[in-house]
């Protein structure tokens with residue numbers, strides 16, 4: 296019997312953001328693998344086994360899930376947001392490439408989800424309306440100087456930048472450093488969007504100018520969108536401002 300492994304995106308938190316395809320894949324699984332807080336969001340189905348692991352154990356989790364599938368089970372590995380964005384789909388592919396032939400014989404499905412930057416952008420307007428890129432600020436899997444070079448290149452080239460993994464207990468100084476770096480390329484008033492726990496009960500979205508972004512509160516559940524020179528803030532009476540980046544390129548001098 297050949298097993299099946301689905302890597303399922305749960306979206307940012309709100310159950311309305313879980314796609315019907317993801318719900319079906321979760322309901323059909325015999326075994327679920329994932330980080331505890333993500334598995335807690337998955338509706339319970341009788342007869343399913345849950346394997347909870349720490350968020351740092353992605354390779355081991357992927358290998359365990361693949362082994363179970365290679366033994367003939369129908370397995371789902373869950374990720375918050377989209378599984379292909381700084382998440383489990385790449386970890387599963389790494390294990391498939393490095394692992395035994397039985398992993399490459401498996402039926403694999405990657406089920407997309409709404410990634411955090413899209414959920415945050417939708418709350419505030421259209422900051423990703425023109426060219427943009429996404430960076431993880433975590434230096435667990437890449438050296439800090441690579442992150443700084445990429446920030447320089449992205450801001451210098453006029454991209455709006457979505458920053459995933461801005462801070463954690465083990466990484467307290469990286470966000471401040473990144474904001475200082477971005478100030479070399481962008482005006483002090485450049486809008487920076489902080490979206491925290493979007494789609495959850497404690498959601499909070501705010502906009503601050505780049506020169507004050509260093510001290511704005513952020514944590515592991517925060518996604519930051521740094522505007523480009525073209526990004527605009529539209530103030531509205533009695534309503535929160537709209538932040539957007541016009542569709543047409545604006546000629547800017549550095």
Ligand code: SAH
Pocket residue numbers: 307308374375376377378379380381382409410411412415458459460461490491492493494495514515516517518519
């Ligand atoms: N695969 C996930 C990202 C995993 S990296 C996705 O596609 O969204 C984890 C980072 O995602 C967090 O540090 C934070 O920057 C962001 N994030 C995840 N869920 C979020 C949410 N509900 N609101 C804001 N940011 C979120």
